[in-house]
Amino acid sequence: MTAQPALDRTPNPTRDPLSVLNSIFGLPGFRGAQAQIVRHVADGGNCLVLMPTGGGKSLCYQLPSLLRDGCGIVVSPLIALMRDQVAGLVEAGVNAAVLNSTLSYGEASEVERRLLAGNLDLLYVAPERLLTPRCLSLLGQARIALFAIDEAHCVSQWGHDFRPEYIGLSVLAERFPDVPRIALTATADALTRQEIAERLSLTDAPHFVASFDRPNIRYEIVDKQNAVTQLKNFIAKRHSGEAGVVYCLSRAKVDDVAATLKDAGIPALPYHAGLDAAVRARHQDRFINEDGIVIVATIAFGMGIDKPDVRFVAHLDLPKSIEAYYQETGRAGRDGKPSTAWMAYGLSDIVQQRRMIDESTGSDAFKRVSIGKLDALVALAETVHCRRHRLLGYFGETDRAERCGNCDNCLSPPRVRDGKVLAQKLLSCAYRTGQRFGAMHLIDVLVGRLTERVKQFNHDQLSVFGIGRELNEKQWRAVLRQLVAMGHLRADSDAYGALKLTDAARGVLRGETPVMLREQPEGARNRAIRDKSRRGELATAANGKEAASPALHAALRAWRAEVARQRGVPAYVVLHDSTIDGIAAVRPETLTELRCIAGIGDKKLEHYGDELIRLVRTTEN
Structure with a gap:
């Protein structure tokens, strides 16, 4: 060359x-x-x-x-x-x-x-x-x-x-x-x-x-129960009318979730590689150019999307790694305003991701790296400590404060208890049933539920039958998920998700390895997070940091939308939300004052300055 x-x-x-x-x-x-x-x-x-x-x-x-x-x-x-x-x-x-x-x-x-x-x-x-x-x-x-x-x-x-x-x-x-x-x-x-x-x-x-910290993003991870219902409640109570991205693992799930949200009155659009290219382009354009659109997508959507006012990113399935999670959640709040990274997570996510790794055509080295990355993400999901501290520590930022004050674990710290006996009961149940069954069957045995499958294998005759009646099914699922995350159990992809003991389980069964389990009523925890968030918003308003004129703010957004439509560009290309916030708060009366607002350069002043000043002067407080 x-x-x-x-x-x-x-x-x-x-x-x-x-x-x-x-x-x-x-x-x-x-x-x-x-x-x-x-x-x-x-x-x-x-x-x-x-x-x-x-x-x-x-x-x-x-x-x-x-x-x-x-x-x-x-x-x-x-x-x-x-x-x-x-x-x-x-x-x-x-x-x-x-x-x-x-x-x-x-x-x-x-x-x-x-x-x-x-x-x-x-x-x-x-x-x-x-x-x-x-x-x-x-x-x-x-x-x-x-x-x-x-x-x-x-x-x-x-x-x-x-x-x-x-x-x-x-x-x-x-x-x-x-x-x-x-x-x-x-x-x-x-x-x-x-x-x-x-x-x-x-x-x-x-x-x-640079620091990987995005202090404006609130990280929240909830136990997956009915994920779509949990998502609808999250959007309705926390981000109604705001732009967001919802990630799902499969195309079919994307279509189902988008349809369910739309039926609930949320303007949601699907996006995945199985859709016609023209449909994908139309949905992406609506998301970028319109306010309040929610895109439900596979990972085919998002990299390079420059929309600054995405207020939330939600995951209904576990990503493959912390890098993927960070990259995808980072699409929220590019303008620096408060935003949320919300994920519903359960045992099935770990089993599914592990099976995908085991069944992939990658080399053994690639699989080892992939499993290590998955384990790190599961540890983030299960931690009882600050999620931001754990997330940044993965990227080498170990000098961070131990509490960020803006994740679910900091806003409403989960209770932790000694779970050694519970762990021993569950591990013993998995062992005595032959390490050939999945979560549901093990829980049936533990709580003493006499199902046809339990009777078929005579597991009602085992010493572990009914020894876990002190917990309900939901609580046992949380214990089981945490033991998988700790590495005491693993899902066998060759046996349809059968849960098997690992070498690390021996220490638990012998009472040598301590096991601390998190417990927190999810409804109360979510209310606590919402209440603290609302108190923070009220305190900010009381300090005079949100003194912008609502009427001017609305007029500026309407003006921006019309200019964007005429020019055929996204609204944020005309003016970012933060620039509109600045104009609405300062109410500049001259071009010189307008030029001092962040986001107003020479060309924007030349193109829009007179219109903006006129809008400020004619809009009532």
Whole structure:
């Protein structure tokens, strides 16, 4: 391959990062390590950036592209992400474009012409398109400011969104050695980070790892009973009329849940790979462009979705790993406003995920890693301690406070009791019934329920029959699930979920291993969480932090919706919710005052300033 000729890639000295940040994006300053990353890349350096969703990753490559000569090439895996980011950049006055399969031949040719003519600041390209000989040849003739590889975890076989085409991006270091490369992702453990660095030739580049904490997200995990009913109650009581994403494991379940929510008066739409492409596109567009839409989806939906006002993400099935859970829950609250990550979880989830791993065609090493990741997620679901502390500890943030004050375990700490005797009863029951039966049968034996199956195998004659009458079926299910999570029992995928003792169970049966079990009446616990949440909202209002005019707020949202409709872009591309909140609270009377509100850059002031000031003046408090 022929390397691109060396070019003068020093940053333009007339452009100051902070002034560009303010004039283009209307932001008053950098967050965290953004300034350091921007300067490093603008000076020609390579790097790997790990930053949570909503933490400002995009600015880490968008600003250096504007500061350096040439066009920044952004490798992005999803067309929806490209479209939304380009729409937002164009609104801000940036010369941005996409090069993907949605363009006609004439449109693609025009984008290529603009690139070669130097009339583009940023160009978004899918990895499959970039790796074609035609595209590589085109880039070899253009002046390239940098390469940004977004969603870089897709390069890792250990990652939760592995995409084989990402491996081919190693060609960028070989073919364009003088062009800086920045790889970005919102989630990656140490193993995934190492693979990203190796495959993208970034082993000698600095890693900028921001905190994975999303303090505005409340993490809640409830015992799965009737999951759809629990979900309906959660949405109705906590997030009525607000946008959300509900994740299910199967397409059939997506369709059923979406239909049930719709029947309950919740505007829900299904999204999965089995739907016609036009239907998927229509549903995604409604979710992005309309307020209050709930998308029920498989994991086919979400990566790269840039909608900032998603108020909740709910899981009705257990994800595969903490990385997947973090990535999916991170789609809530990108605007920094309070949001919820809610999951209903039960024993069947562990059994199902373990069976999927055992029956997969992956190597033994892959299965071992997958089981380890699943065990870590189950430990998060079962912990009696702060969920945020456990979640961040998985990503190496071990210096966090032990209580976050914004997860279910902190808001309403579960009671814990010595469960050694209960564990011994359940393990003994599994052993004496031959380790050939699932949860329901074991519970029938423990509570002394004389079913046909119990009589068929004469299990009513065993010494363990009826020894667990002090607990009901729901309570025994919780004990059983926790013993599986602790590693004392495992579900055998070869025996239709039969529960078998592990080596660790011996210590419990001998009384050598302590077993502490959580117990908490779920209804009372949920009420406590809701009550504390409401008290916090009232305290915030009392402190004057929500003094915005409701009438002005409503008028601004209506104005934004109409402008978005006329321009054919999502509402948040016109103005983010946080910007509307700022206008409604400050009530600017001049363009100068309006320009001081975060999110109002030079172009937005030019396009909308007079209309917004007029709206403020004519709307009553």
